[in-house]
Amino acid sequence: MDLNDDTPVYYSKAEFIETDTGNKVSRRATIAGPQNIILGGKTIIVSQAIIRGDLRRSGAGHTVVISLGRYCLVQEYCVLRPPYKTYRGQFNYYPMKIGNCVHIGANSIVEAASVGDHVQIGKNCVIGKFAIIKDCAKIADGTIIPPNTVVPAMAEFEGSPGRFVRDLPESRSEIVESFTKKYYSRFQMLEPARR
Amino acid sequence: MSAPTVKYHCPCGNADNVRTPPPPHLPSSAYSFHDLHELFFCEECDAVRCNRCVSVEVSGYYCPNCLFEVPSASVRAEKNRCARSCFMCPNCLNTLQLVSSDPPDPGDGRLSIPVGTVGESPFFLYCNHCRWDSTDVNITFEKATGLAAQLQKFEDAAPDTLEFDRLKEYFEPVLRASGATSSAVPSSAANSHHLHSTSITAAASAALARDIPGVSKYNPLGRSTRGKDKSSKKDDVPEYKTRLDVSTAYAAGGEQDVEFMRHLEEDRDVATLEQRWGASWASPVQASELRPLRVPLHSKRSKRCPQCTHILIKPEQKAQTVRYKIKLLAVNYLPNISLSLPHRQTAPPTDRRSLTKSTTGEDDDEANKAMQAGLTYPFHIAIKNPMYDPIQIRLSPQRMHVPQVTSDKEKGRRPPFAISLPTTSFQVAAFADEWGYDDEEDDELDYLDDDDIGHRPKKEREKPKAKTVGVLEKKGNVTVIGGEVVLGKEARGNVKFNMLVKYQYKLPEDQGDSPSKKPVVKDFEFYTVVDLGPVVAKEERRIDDF
Ligand SMILES: [Zn+2]
Ligand SMILES: [Zn+2]
Ligand SMILES: [Zn+2]
Numbered sequence: 001m002d003l004n005d006d007t008p009v010y011y012s013k014a015e016f017i018e019t020d021t022g023n024k025v026s027r028r029a030t031i032a033g034p035q036n037i038i039l040g041g042k043t044i045i046v047s048q049a050i051i052r053g054d055l056r057r058s059g060a061g062h063t064v065v066i067s068l069g070r071y072c073l074v075q076e077y078c079v080l081r082p083p084y085k086t087y088r089g090q091f092n093y094y095p096m097k098i099g100n101c102v103h104i105g106a107n108s109i110v111e112a113a114s115v116g117d118h119v120q121i122g123k124n125c126v127i128g129k130f131a132i133i134k135d136c137a138k139i140a141d142g143t144i145i146p147p148n149t150v151v152p153a154m155a156e157f158e159g160s161p162g163r164f165v166r167d168l169p170e171s172r173s174e175i176v177e178s179f180t181k182k183y184y185s186r187f188q189m190l191e192p193a194r195r
Numbered sequence: 196m197s198a199p200t201v202k203y204h205c206p207c208g209n210a211d212n213v214r215t216p217p218p219p220h221l222p223s224s225a226y227s228f229h230d231l232h233e234l235f236f237c238e239e240c241d242a243v244r245c246n247r248c249v250s251v252e253v254s255g256y257y258c259p260n261c262l263f264e265v266p267s268a269s270v271r272a273e274k275n276r277c278a279r280s281c282f283m284c285p286n287c288l289n290t291l292q293l294v295s296s297d298p299p300d301p302g303d304g305r306l307s308i309p310v311g312t313v314g315e316s317p318f319f320l321y322c323n324h325c326r327w328d329s330t331d332v333n334i335t336f337e338k339a340t341g342l343a344a345q346l347q348k349f350e351d352a353a354p355d356t357l358e359f360d361r362l363k364e365y366f367e368p369v370l371r372a373s374g375a376t377s378s379a380v381p382s383s384a385a386n387s388h389h390l391h392s393t394s395i396t397a398a399a400s401a402a403l404a405r406d407i408p409g410v411s412k413y414n415p416l417g418r419s420t421r422g423k424d425k426s427s428k429k430d431d432v433p434e435y436k437t438r439l440d441v442s443t444a445y446a447a448g449g450e451q452d453v454e455f456m457r458h459l460e461e462d463r464d465v466a467t468l469e470q471r472w473g474a475s476w477a478s479p480v481q482a483s484e485l486r487p488l489r490v491p492l493h494s495k496r497s498k499r500c501p502q503c504t505h506i507l508i509k510p511e512q513k514a515q516t517v518r519y520k521i522k523l524l525a526v527n528y529l530p531n532i533s534l535s536l537p538h539r540q541t542a543p544p545t546d547r548r549s550l551t552k553s554t555t556g557e558d559d560d561e562a563n564k565a566m567q568a569g570l571t572y573p574f575h576i577a578i579k580n581p582m583y584d585p586i587q588i589r590l591s592p593q594r595m596h597v598p599q600v601t602s603d604k605e606k607g608r609r610p611p612f613a614i615s616l617p618t619t620s621f622q623v624a625a626f627a628d629e630w631g632y633d634d635e636e637d638d639e640l641d642y643l644d645d646d647d648i649g650h651r652p653k654k655e656r657e658k659p660k661a662k663t664v665g666v667l668e669k670k671g672n673v674t675v676i677g678g679e680v681v682l683g684k685e686a687r688g689n690v691k692f693n694m695l696v697k698y699q700y701k702l703p704e705d706q707g708d709s710p711s712k713k714p715v716v717k718d719f720e721f722y723t724v725v726d727l728g729p730v731v732a733k734e735e736r737r738i739d740d741f
């Protein structure tokens with residue numbers, strides 16, 4: 001995470017849909033069950049990401065399956081899938097809540113129950129079912145978080161299985177907030193080249 | 196993180212009369228410089244503080260798994276570990292789940308990870324990472340709650356626990372005695388801990404020295420004073436008698452371990468050092484005999500200035516909140532300096548394929564971006580002012596010291612690179628609330644030209660400007676200045692130099708004590724180390740290109 005990086009990240013106008021609240025979603029991402037997905041605004045979903053809003057709790061009525069806050073980023077080939085379990089003989093999916101300013105790196109699979117604000121998940125991670133990741137935590141690249149794991153606030157986890165490696169600096173929430181906001185402003189549209 | 200980087204100096208590692216940091220090519224440089232985001236600022240002393248010099252106090256304990264906040268009164272009795280229901284897998288150190296002996300799910304073909312604490316006893320602990328389960332070591336539970344308490348009787352009855360309790364009893368009077376003599380010393384947290392452990396060490400080594408003849412030859416507390424205090428210290432400590440003779444205390448050990456090793460077929464049957472590390476001295480050699488350990492507690496910590504003991508960091512009480520009652524971060528006091536190298540900036544991609552790639556991004560070809568020996572490169576320094584007063588700032592690079600080490604031939608060699616920066620001071624405007632930090636449009640970080648937001652390809656902006664060295668841009672509370680590095684033909688390694696940052700600001704009149712009502716001018720300075728990145732020889736570069 002380089003706070004000083006000003007390099008624009010370009011995307012093509014044709015590929016992305018921008019919503020009223022500034023969410024930018026690639027047409028090449030798979031958004032299943034969009035009516036069950038909430039994006040908080042200024043959140044970016046890039047191409048080849050898969051978000052499974054269709055895996056909903058059984059029963060009638062409207063339900064939120066996956067919610068993401070503001071200034072989130074879901075990178076390529078990520079899979080966001082709600083956790084499931086069989087409880088008292090009843091199979092069910094459970095909702096997944098992701099906070100503000102959360103970046104999820106490429107190729108990571110997330111089945112957490114909740115991910116707090118200002119959380120950074122690296123690339124090639126697996127976040128197991130019902131994992132709870134508290135505010136300002138960091139999951140290093142390539143980490144496997146087993147199901148039901150709790151990652152406390154301000155902690156960095158790494159490895160397989162992911163384990164506590166260090167406490168993050170007190171400035172963590174400010175750093176992540178600046179970085180995620182800056183990333184959104186760096187994510188810029190490139191007009192199609194004239195032929 | 197890739198270059199260019201700027202790190203800030205904390206003078207705590209220096210001798211009292213030295214203000215300058217070590218030269219950047221020395222290994223000690225890395226220990227004196229820190230990321231700005233990891234530094235604190237003491238208003239009282241008007242000085243930077245770092246994690247190496249602050250005093251640390253525990254302000255609360257919690258279990259990192261169940262997040263229970265443990266009252267400090269019970270931490271010691273519970274031996275710093277969770278006394279509720281949290282255990283670590285003895286095999287992979289993951290946290291264990293409690294599962295019931297319910298019949299498995301009727302086969303619907305799905306992988307069933309047993310979860311849930313309702314269901315039938317006996318309960319047991321299960322690792323959903325490596326699939327270890329506690330029935331392997333004959334641990335089951337009748338009730339689904341308070342697991343630690345259910346295992347407490349085994350833990351309390353273990354020979355090593357009993358021995359440890361006995362040792363504590365034995366050392367208690369010794370500690371009390373030495374504590375009385377040393378308590379006059381004012382104690383920061385680090386200090387008292389230090390005194391505490393030295394008195395234990397002293398007592399323990401004295402006892403060891405008496406019991407084991409060879410040990411007295413090694414005295415880490417003062418080799419030179421050997422003989423002098425021979426009588427005094429040793430006799431203060433009464434003789435310690437172990438509860439059990441160690442050779443008979445355990446069924447295993449000795450011959451049996453040898454026998455086990457002889458029939459060993461797979462190395463994973465032997466417990467690894469990591470698996471045994473957290474256990475007591477009696478950890479088994481066989482991996483299959485390892486038992487689960489309670490999860491060690493974590494702590495929230497306050498930090499104090501080492502000079503004036505004012506609090507720099509004070510977290511809110513609740514364990515999982517990330518808010519602080521006091522948080523004096525250097526980033527809110529010192530100018531925030533960041534660097535960029537224009538030659539490293541990429542032009543926008545032209546075709547679709549590379550466009551996709553640019554979103555995952557950052558694996559650029561580093562070698563192609565390295566600077567080449569013998570050339571001159573411009574660089575940009577952006578300075579952001581976090582204070583409500585404008586600052587007048589001056590940057591001065593420290594002259595490179597060329598290590599005069601090797602042969603005569605090398606003597607008088609010219610520095611491998613030269614840095615040019617504006618020699619005059621320049622202003623950075625004050626931080627104002629309307630420039631950001633509110634959640635809405637737009638944000639404080641965006642200090643590019645309006646042209647850059649979107650449409651105009653970067654190429655145009657990269658055209659060499661008439662002015663390379665000097666103030667390039669002022670926008671909001673950010674001023675960007677240009678510098679230049681001239682690389683010698685012999686330049687290799689990273690271009691690293693120390694840079695002194697000196698600045699002045701006026702305190703508003705009402706804050707100054709001066710009777711003449713003139714604004715008070717304050718001065719401040721600190722050192723940074725700048726790393727512009729690696730230099731490659733021309734030939735190397737050519738090889739990389741093809
Ligand atoms: Zn320090
Ligand atoms: Zn616990
Ligand atoms: Zn395990």
Ligand SMILES: [Zn+2]
Pocket residue numbers: 237238239240241500501502503504505
């Ligand atoms: Zn102080």
